[in-house]
Amino acid sequence: MPGEPAEAGRLRDAMAQTVIDGGWATSPAVQQALRSVPRHRFAPEAPLSTAYDGSDRAVVTPATGRERRSARSRRRGSRPT
Numbered sequence: 001m002p003g004e005p006a007e008a009g010r011l012r013d014a015m016a017q018t019v020i021d022g023g024w025a026t027s028p029a030v031q032q033a034l035r036s037v038p039r040h041r042f043a044p045e046a047p048l049s050t051a052y053d054g055s056d057r058a059v060v061t062p063a064t065g066r067e068r069r070s071a072r073s074r075r076r077g078s079r080p081t
Contacts, residue, residue: 001038008040011052015039018054 001009016034019025025034040051043059050059 001036004038004040005048008038008048008052011048012039015052015054022054 013035016025016031019034020031025031040046040048043051043061045061046059053059
């Protein structure tokens with residue numbers, strides 16, 4: 001992607017391939033999203049290697065106050081556990 005570190009693209013490609021090879025992204029639309037969404041921009045305080053970690057670990061980012069939020073998606077209206 002223009003304007004991003006080359007390392008981000010390399011890590012994104014590797015993460016996408018790990019998820020696809022694991023059988024967790026079978027739809028072409030999801031595979032394309034994995035290859036194109038700049039995850040590091042949603043967690044700017046996290047190292048690139050953490051943003052593109054291919055495991056199922058959530059990236060936890062600081063929020064206001066004592067609360068912590070995850071960069072992992074949640075369904076609308078659901079409450080954190």
